Amino acid sequence: MLLRITAGPLRRQLVFELRNTIWCSAYSTIPVRSKRCLSTEQSDREILIESGMTLAQVAKLMRTTPASLSKYLKGTAQVFKRDEALPLKVAEHIVFQAGYTPKVLDGEDVYRQRRDRSVLKPRPPVVTVMGHVDHGKTTLLDSLRKTSVAAREAGGITQHIGAFSVPLSNGHRITFLDTPGHAAFSAMRARGADVTDVVVLVVAADDGIMAQTVECIKLVNRSKVPVVVAINKCDKYGANIAKLKRDLLHHNIQLEEFGGDVQAVEISGLKGTGLDALVDAVLAQAELCDCTADPHGPVEGVIIESRVDKGLGPVATVLIQHGTLRRGDVLVAKTMWGKIRMMQDEWKQPVHQATPSTPILTSGWKELPLTGSECLQVEGEQKAHRVVDFRAAMDQRKRNREVLAHSSTPVAQARSSTPVAQARSSTPVAQTLSDTPSIPCIPLVVQGDVAGSVEALLGVLKTHPPDQLELKVVHSGVGQITDSDVEIAASLGAIILGFNVSCTKSTAALMKQREVTLIAHNVIYKLIELLKEKLETFLPLEWEEEIVGEAVLLKVFRLTGARRATVAGCRVKQGKLVRNATYRLLRQEKVIHEGSIIGMKQGTEDITTARKETECGISFTVDPEFEVGDIIQCFMKKQTSQKLAWNLGF
Secondary structure (H helix, E strand, O other), X not given: OOOOOOOOHHHHHHHHHHHHHHHHHHHOOOOOOOOOOOOHHHHOOEEEEOOOOEHHHHHHHOOOOHHHHHHHHOOOOOOOOOOOEOOHHHHHHHHHHXXXXXXXXXXXXXXXXXXXXXXXXXXXXXXXXXXXXXXXXXXXXXXXXXXXXHHHOHHXXXXXXXXXXXXXXXXXXXXXXXXXXXXXXXXXXXXXXXXXXXXXXXXXXXXXXXXXXXXXXXXXXXXXXXXXXXEEOOOOOOOOHHHHHHXXXXXXXXXXXXXXXXEEEEOEOOOOEOHHHHHHHHHHHHHHOOOEEOOOOXXXXXXXXXXXXXXXXXXXXXXXXXXXXXXXXXXXXXXXXXXXXXXXXOOOOEOOEEOOOOEEEEEEEOOOOOOOOEEEEEOOHHHHHHHHHXXXXXXXXXXXXXXXXXXXXXXXXXXXXXXXXXXXXXXXXXXXXXXXXXXXXXXEEEEEOXXXXXXXXXXXXXXXXXXXXXXXXXXXXXXXXXXXXXXXHXXXXXXXXXXXXXXXXXXXXXXXXXXXXXXXEOOXXXXXXXXXHHHHOOOOOEEEEEEEEXXXXXXXXXXXXXXXXXXXXXXEEEEOEEOOOEEEEEEOOEEEEEEOEEEXXXXXXXXXXXXXXXXXEEEEOOOOOOOOOOEEEEEEEEEEOOOOOOOOOO
């Protein structure tokens, strides 16, 4: 009977068993693996192996000991010590026998091509608009495009990186990248500076140089990109253009009028004045940059932004740098790939091809590509699979080497041998979130509308100091909040942090049923402020002292007989003295005694309050040996909520 198995995990297992049988003839005493079948969970676990690995290194990657692996080699003609290099076949056999899937490092990669200058053709310049928040960047671009994007943005500020092509009246075309100016979006600004030909630095004439202006200048200097300064809001009251130009000199921006090579153009984005001069300055600077590309070779580009579209799935905005992108082309971006099914311009109109310097929205990605990653065209889906698998293996190899390097240090070896460390490897995630038991740990599930927003949120969360409480992001994703996000949050007791995203009614009902907290907003700094307020409720209450009053001791009275007591005769100098408060006796600014009192009188009358500039007699529960001139301080303790010491910088 001929049994033919064409595909599936069973075929892969039988092929491996057959190969095991063949090569084991060289090691005739190596026992063939038992006939027990792997579970689905076991067969999905892969261990990356390469030549030269030792038994100890293989065991470390499998989170076990070399002694536990040596049983798979009992009876072999060769004996392998823990630090002896294993033949690749032997390492592969050990991994498979231990219930894992061995994966040998092999494959191919794809790289950017060297282009001959004879094939390069002129292309539109890519211009990134940068500057401080609310300095008028998007309004300026609206005036150039005759649109009103700024009016539709939440909070009136840009919170995503925008890419669009603008046709000019003189027949030229410029591709603009609009970057957010808010402090939380520094990574987006850096991405814009890295892919641009010219930077337009927008500075408001009334505000001058601000924090994000300085950051943008540093990015420009680091990237060595030519810059044109657009002095905006020149028509606004309080504008001081001369001072602004002098301040730019202090930040290494040498304007032409001061003998430098940086052009400065005075504009009003709101009224549209000075825009022609700005465009001329940008085009003049672009001519010096030699903006050329190869429109016929393989496609090369950069992922500007990515998100999950409700109808299209994972989509990405790609800035084409070389080649011409068409439907059906296959692109690889790091360890993600996609076969382009649809292309849209910034107006959501379908396009059939995208030439160099064109920003284009693409669909057909299997998973969300990472923002800022380069994307390269490959011949087909099979090549894409090989490239992605090879890159994933290389990433795993890098992580393996980091694990092995860490485990080789004496401190790491000592820690890994302790019972606590061994138990920790099998402890659920929820129980190991906090490294310091005395500090509360708050798990977070972060969800954003686009990958850049999630990146910005994670960057802000990293600035939180761990002194009062710890923040642990247990999951992050792009797109609307789903039932899966709610289940993750419920299982770990996490807060869901949502930026510019929504959820369905059924998900909202599940969130209420599972008692999951959602903090959501469409303006990033308001979202972080809401999170900060919520986090403060997790901080323990602290005792706070409130000084009610002070008195100076004038005379000490020592009563005898049935009323035996020591009475401090004093005069109230500040505030008032209250009967049910706590008292402190100070002598030369040193605390002599602290406690409560048993009586307060004025003459023979018992009182509960002694006001300023009145005299009274006070008896303490314990005689503190009063001396004339002592200060008696009256104070009350109350519990107050702590404030989170988290300086957001905005």
